[in-house]
Amino acid sequence: MTDAMISAVGLRKSFGDFEAVKGIDVDVRRGEAFGFLGPNGAGKSSAMRMIAAVSPVSGGELRILGMDPAAHGPAIRGRLGVCPQEDTLDNELNVYDNLYIYGRYFGIDKALVRERVDELLDFVSLTDKATSRVEDLSGGMKRRLTIARSLVNRPDLLLLDEPTTGLDPQARHVLWDQLFRLKQAGVTLVITTHYMDEAEQLCDRLVVMDKGLIVAEGSPRELIDAHSTREVAELRFGVAPEGDSNEAMAEKVADLGDRVEVLPDRVLVYSDDGEAVIAGVHERGLQPAAVLVRRSTLEDVFLRLTGRSLVD
Structure with a gap:
């Protein structure tokens, strides 16, 4: 057999x-x-x-x-x-x-x-x-x-x-x-x-x-080990006082992680230490409206490999 x-x-x-x-x-x-x-x-x-x-x-x-x-x-x-x-x-x-x-x-x-x-x-x-x-x-x-x-x-x-x-x-x-x-x-x-x-x-x-x-x-x-990091820090800035977009905010934190992804409502920072990312954000005087540290998932891998655009 x-x-x-x-x-x-x-x-x-x-x-x-x-x-x-x-x-x-x-x-x-x-x-x-x-x-x-x-x-x-x-x-x-x-x-x-x-x-x-x-x-x-x-x-x-x-x-x-x-x-x-x-x-x-x-x-x-x-x-x-x-x-x-x-x-x-x-x-x-x-x-x-x-x-x-x-x-x-x-x-x-x-x-x-x-x-x-x-x-x-x-x-x-x-x-x-x-x-x-x-x-x-x-x-x-x-x-x-x-x-x-x-x-x-x-x-x-x-x-x-x-x-x-x-x-x-x-x-x-x-x-x-x-x-x-x-x-x-x-x-x-x-x-x-x-x-x-x-x-x-x-x-x-x-x-x-x-x-x-x-x-x-x-x-x-x-797959997670090969295509993502151990953790993801999610930063929700809302409407920044100076009018910065999420893209602009992402540039300010890009070096804190291995990769940064900008979404309409939040910035994702991929890193092996999400808490260190959050600490670095605050040290730079940035004040997100909400933060979340979570483990990387298969969904992060899937979206990185296949993209976020809809396929008809």
């Missing part, structure tokens, strides 16, 4: 003259949680569809579970679980039947499907909702049901596209706990997300994609 669940070398995806994925190398190991991060249009979804064996490869080599998706698509899909970004549950059926009928699509014996449905309802804490109609569930319950459905075939590899989009903080943390339990049970996870805290919580390793290319790869800690 190989430890390589996904192996891609020079992977490309084109739509006519447009190249969505421009030759990426990806290696996902058994039992890890691997993340794809990137702005809209970065190529994440195109890469995930190739990995799910539902979109043909335009170039390069791709092996999923040791198999070529062009030749063994059905065999690969039979061992995958897919949790799409949009819930595709059958609103006309109750919770139990959504899982039972989906399990029968895989040709699983009726008695075994019933056993698995009971296990999965318990796993996602929906046993008491088994006879409820899907349309009566909350958003968090629907998301948990979608994840349960993706597990009915006992997949070796679970693909999750924006698994917690639209959920409140409590529902997100419940799902994080369930995904962590899956990883502990040996399920390999591949996740796309726009939530940087989610990526930090769930992913052992991840890649940041931009314009069809991988621009960084590593664990969350490795």
